[in-house]
Amino acid sequence: MTPVLSLRGVTKRFGGLTAVNSMDFDVAEHEVLGLIGPNGSGKSTTLNLISGAFPVSAGEITLRGAPITSMPAHLIARRGIARTFQLVRLLPHMTVLDNVRAGAVFGHRRRWGHEADRIAAEMLDKVGLGGRGHLAVGQLTYIDTKRVELARLLAGEPKVLLLDEWLAGLNPTELQDGIALIKRLRDEGRTVILVEHVMDAIRSLCDRCVVMAAGTKIAEGTPAEVLSDATVIRAYLGDDDA
Amino acid sequence: MRLSPKDWQGLTLAAIALIVVACLPLVASGYQLSLGVTVAMYTVLATSWAIFSGPTHYISLATAAFFGVGAYVTGIGITYLPYWALPLIAGVIAAVMAALVGLATLRLSGVYFVIFTLGLAEFLRQVITWGQNISGTKGIYVLTSITEAHIFWQLLGLAALVWLAGWAIGRSRLGFALRIIGDDEVVAKHAGIDTARAKILLFMLPGGVAAMTGAILAPRYVYIEPLIAFTPMLSFQVVIMALLGGTGRLWGPIVGVIPFTFLWEAISRSFPNQTTLLLGIAFLAIVYLLPKGFVGLIESARRRTEGWS
Amino acid sequence: MDIIITGLLLGGTYALIAMGLNLQYGMARIMNLANGEMLVAGGFAAFWFYTAGAVSPVLTVFLVAPVAFAANWLIYMIFLRPLVKRAKSRGQLEVDAILTTFGLSFVGVGLMLAFFGGDYFSYSYLSVPVHLLGDTYGANRLVAFGAAVVICGALWLWLAYSRMGVSIRAIAVAPDSARLVGIDVRALAALAFALGGAVTATGGALISTFLTLDASTGVIFTLKALVIVIMGGVGDVRGTVVAALLLGLLETFVASVIDPGLTLAAAYLLFVIILLVRPQGLFGRKTT
Numbered sequence: 001m002t003p004v005l006s007l008r009g010v011t012k013r014f015g016g017l018t019a020v021n022s023m024d025f026d027v028a029e030h031e032v033l034g035l036i037g038p039n040g041s042g043k044s045t046t047l048n049l050i051s052g053a054f055p056v057s058a059g060e061i062t063l064r065g066a067p068i069t070s071m072p073a074h075l076i077a078r079r080g081i082a083r084t085f086q087l088v089r090l091l092p093h094m095t096v097l098d099n100v101r102a103g104a105v106f107g108h109r110r111r112w113g114h115e116a117d118r119i120a121a122e123m124l125d126k127v128g129l130g131g132r133g134h135l136a137v138g139q140l141t142y143i144d145t146k147r148v149e150l151a152r153l154l155a156g157e158p159k160v161l162l163l164d165e166w167l168a169g170l171n172p173t174e175l176q177d178g179i180a181l182i183k184r185l186r187d188e189g190r191t192v193i194l195v196e197h198v199m200d201a202i203r204s205l206c207d208r209c210v211v212m213a214a215g216t217k218i219a220e221g222t223p224a225e226v227l228s229d230a231t232v233i234r235a236y237l238g239d240d241d242a
Numbered sequence: 243m244r245l246s247p248k249d250w251q252g253l254t255l256a257a258i259a260l261i262v263v264a265c266l267p268l269v270a271s272g273y274q275l276s277l278g279v280t281v282a283m284y285t286v287l288a289t290s291w292a293i294f295s296g297p298t299h300y301i302s303l304a305t306a307a308f309f310g311v312g313a314y315v316t317g318i319g320i321t322y323l324p325y326w327a328l329p330l331i332a333g334v335i336a337a338v339m340a341a342l343v344g345l346a347t348l349r350l351s352g353v354y355f356v357i358f359t360l361g362l363a364e365f366l367r368q369v370i371t372w373g374q375n376i377s378g379t380k381g382i383y384v385l386t387s388i389t390e391a392h393i394f395w396q397l398l399g400l401a402a403l404v405w406l407a408g409w410a411i412g413r414s415r416l417g418f419a420l421r422i423i424g425d426d427e428v429v430a431k432h433a434g435i436d437t438a439r440a441k442i443l444l445f446m447l448p449g450g451v452a453a454m455t456g457a458i459l460a461p462r463y464v465y466i467e468p469l470i471a472f473t474p475m476l477s478f479q480v481v482i483m484a485l486l487g488g489t490g491r492l493w494g495p496i497v498g499v500i501p502f503t504f505l506w507e508a509i510s511r512s513f514p515n516q517t518t519l520l521l522g523i524a525f526l527a528i529v530y531l532l533p534k535g536f537v538g539l540i541e542s543a544r545r546r547t548e549g550w551s
Numbered sequence: 552m553d554i555i556i557t558g559l560l561l562g563g564t565y566a567l568i569a570m571g572l573n574l575q576y577g578m579a580r581i582m583n584l585a586n587g588e589m590l591v592a593g594g595f596a597a598f599w600f601y602t603a604g605a606v607s608p609v610l611t612v613f614l615v616a617p618v619a620f621a622a623n624w625l626i627y628m629i630f631l632r633p634l635v636k637r638a639k640s641r642g643q644l645e646v647d648a649i650l651t652t653f654g655l656s657f658v659g660v661g662l663m664l665a666f667f668g669g670d671y672f673s674y675s676y677l678s679v680p681v682h683l684l685g686d687t688y689g690a691n692r693l694v695a696f697g698a699a700v701v702i703c704g705a706l707w708l709w710l711a712y713s714r715m716g717v718s719i720r721a722i723a724v725a726p727d728s729a730r731l732v733g734i735d736v737r738a739l740a741a742l743a744f745a746l747g748g749a750v751t752a753t754g755g756a757l758i759s760t761f762l763t764l765d766a767s768t769g770v771i772f773t774l775k776a777l778v779i780v781i782m783g784g785v786g787d788v789r790g791t792v793v794a795a796l797l798l799g800l801l802e803t804f805v806a807s808v809i810d811p812g813l814t815l816a817a818a819y820l821l822f823v824i825i826l827l828v829r830p831q832g833l834f835g836r837k838t839t
Contacts, residue, residue, distance in 0.1 A: 093425050
C-alpha cells in the first residue's frame with residue numbers, strides 16, 4: 001500500500017545553516033508517527049516543510065503519491081494536511097464556533113452554510129467543548145484554546161494531522177485529558193504526525209517514532225525500540241560523540 | 243442566500259432612507275445640492291475603501307489614481323460613446339489596474355502597499371502631463387447637459403450598489419476569509435485560504451468604484467486636467483473619513499463622511515490655507531482618541547446603556 | 552558624462568536623506584512618513600539664516616542637526632512611544648505609525664504654510680561654476696555632495712565600530728535578543744529616531760543650496776527616500792548609498808533625456824521593478 005505521506009531526501013538550508021538534512025520517512029494510513037528529538041533538532045522545521053510554511057531546498061514530499069513539495073501553504077491545506085502551531089494560534093476576534101468554522105469552510109472538504117455549521121458544532125463536541133461555541137476565545141483556559149485549535153483542524157476533515165507539541169505546557173491533569181483526546185483520534189483511525197517531548201505521550205500514543213538530531217534522522221522504530229537505542233540516548237543526553 | 247426577517251427589515255429601512263435622500267434635488271438650493279453631491283461622492287469612496295481596508299488593515303492611497311482614471315475615461319470617451327457606458331468602462335479598467343497593483347504588492351507588508359498606492363496617482367499624473375506636453379494638448383473639456391441632480395442620483399445609485407456589495411461580501415466565503423486574514427494571516431494560509439487572491443479580489447472593488455465615481459463626476463468639473471483629476475488630497479480625505487466613522491461596520495464610513503465634509507467646507511471657506519493642518523490633526527485624533535471611529539463610540543455607549551460592560 | 556556626474560552629485564545628497572529614513576525605519580521600526588517635512592524644515596532654516604543673516608548653509612548645519620535631533624526625540628517620546636507601548640502586534644504598530652506620521656506630516660506642512668506661506672523659496676549660495684572633467688557644475692552641488700559624503704562616512708563608521716552604533720544595529724536585527732544582552736531597546740530606538748531626523752534635516756539644509764523647495768514638497772522627498780530605503784534594503788547602510796546613487800543617476804538621466812516632469816514617475820517605476828524582482832532589497836538575503 002502506498003503511504004499517505006512520504007518524505008524523500010527532504011533538506012532545508014537557511015543561509016549556511018542546514019536545519020533539515022535529507023530526511024526520509026513514510027507515514028502509513030491510520031498510523032500515529034512520533035517525530036522526536038532534542039530541541040533544535042529540526043522537528044518543527046520538518047513540520048513546516050510538510051505544511052508549506054516555507055519551500056524545501058531539496059528533496060520531495062508526496063501525499064498519497066502526488067507531489068506536494070514546496071506548494072503554497074493554502075494548497076497543501078486544501079489537499080488535506082492540517083497543522084497546529086507550536087504556540088497556539090486562534091483567531092482572537094472571533095467566537096469559538098467561528099474559529100472552528102474557519103477549518104470547515106476553507107479546509108480539505110470546503111463546506112459552507114448549514115453543512116459548515118453542523119460540522120463545526122460536531123467537532124466542538126468531539127474535543128469536549130460542546131455548547132461553548134458562542135464564547136470569545138479570550139475567555140478560554142489554556143487547554144481549551146488547544147482544543148479549539150484541534151477542532152479547527154478536524155473540521156476541515158483532513159487526511160493527515162500535524163500536531164506540533166500539542167501537549168506542551170499542560171498541567172498533569174490537563175495532560176491526561178490531552179493524551180486521552182489524541183488516543184480517541186487514533187482509535188478513529190486518523191493519520192497523525194506528532195512532534196512531541198512528553199515521553200509518556202510518545203509511549204502511549206505512537207505506533208512508530210522517527211528520531212531527529214541536528215537535522216538528520218538518527219533512528220526509526222517503535223517507541224520502545226528507539227527509546228532504548230544507544231544513539232538516541234546519547235543525542236538526548238548531549239554526549240559529544242552523538 | 244436565505245434572508246431572515248431581520249435582513250428584510252434592514253433592507254427595507256435602507257431602501258426607504260435612500261428614497262427620502264433621493265428627493266433632495268427637488269427641494270434643495272444649488273449650494274445645498276452641491277454639498278449633497280460632495281457627501282454622496284465621499285460616501286461612495288469611503289464606504290468602498292473601508293470594505294477593503296477595514297478587514298485587511300491595508301491602507302490604500304490609490305483612490306485619487308482610480309478616480310482620475312475614471313474622470314479621464316469620461317473626458318476622452320464622451321465624444322465617442324454614450325454617457326451611460328463610460329462609468330462601466332472606467333470601473334472595469336480600474337478594477338483590472340487594481341488587480342495588477344494587488345498582484346505586485348499585496349503579498350508584501352503593508353508599508354510597501356501604502357507607498358505603492360501613494361505613488362500611483364503621482365505617477366499617472368506625471369505621465370499624463372508628459373503625454374499632453376508631447377501631443378500639445380492641455381486639458382479636456384467635458385461639455386454635457388448633465389446636471390448636478392443627475393450626478394447626485396447616479397452617485398446615490400452607486401452608493402446603494404456599494405452597500406449591497408459590502409453586505410453580500412460580508413455574508414460570503416470571501417468575507418469570512420477576509421475576517422480570518424485580518425485576525426491572523428498565518429492561520430488563514432494554513433487553514434486553506436489563498437490570502438493573496440482574496441485580498442486582490444477585494445481590492446478590485448474600491449478601485450472600480452473610485453473610477454466609476456470619477457467618471458460620473460467628470461461632467462461637474464467641465465474642464466479636466468491632470469492636477470484636478472489626480473489630486474492626492476482626495477485619497478487622504480477618504481482615508482480620514484472612513485477611519486473617523488469606523489471601518490468595523492458597513493454604515494461606519496458615512497458617520498465620518500457627513501461631519502467631516504461640513505467641517506472641511508467650513509474650514510476651507512474661512513481659512514483656506516489651513517485645510518492641511520486640519521487633515522493632520524484629524525489623523526492624529528483618529529489614532530489617539532478614536533481608534534475605532536465614531537462607530538466604536540456609539541457601540542460602547544450602547545453597551546453601557548444596556549448595562550453589559 | 553555630465554549626466555553621470557550630476558547624477559552622482561544628486562545621489563550623494565539623496566543618500567543622506569534616505570539614511571535618515573533608514574535609521575528611523577530600520578532601527579527604530581517607525582516608517583516615518585513625515586520625513587520629507589523634516590527635510591523641508593531643514594531647508595527653511597538654511598534659507599532663513601542665509602537670507603536674514605548671510606550665514607553659510609554649511610555652518611547652519613551645525614545648528615540644524617542638534618535642533619532637529621531634539622525635535623525628533625520629542626516627537627518620538629510624545630507621539631510614537633505610546634503607540635509602541637500599546638501595539639499588540641507589529642502590524643498594528645505599522646498601521647498606527649503610518650497614520651500618525653501622515654498626521655504629523657500634514658501638521659508640519661500646515662504649520663510651515665502658516666509661517667512661511669506657500670511660495671517657493673530659493674537663494675543663491677555658491678552658485679559659481681566649477682570645471683570638472685571638461686564640464687561645469689555648480690559649486691554648491693559639489694559642496695553639498697562633499698558634506699553628504701563626510702556625514703555618511705561618519706555615520707557608517709559610528710554604526711560599524713562604536714559601542715552604541717553596534718547596539719543600534721543589534722536592535723534592528725533582533726530586538727528581543729538585544730534586550731537579553733542588556734541593551735536598552737526603548738532608549739536606543741528613541742535615539743535612532745532622533746538621529747535619523749537630524750540626518751534628514753541636515754540633508755534638507757544641504758539640498759536647499761541647489762534645489763528649490765516649498766512647504767508642500769516634503770512628500771516628494773519622502774517618496775524618494777522610501778524608494779531608496781526599500782531598494783537598498785531596510786537597515787542596510789551600503790545598500791542605501793548604492794540605491795541613492797542609482798536613483799540620482801536615473802533621475803538626472805530621465806530629466807535631461809526625456810522630460811524633467813517625469814523624475815518622480817521614473818523613481819516610481821524603479822520602485823515597482825524592485826518590488827517585483829527583489830523585494831528584499833539589492834543586497835538583502837531572502838528571508839522566510
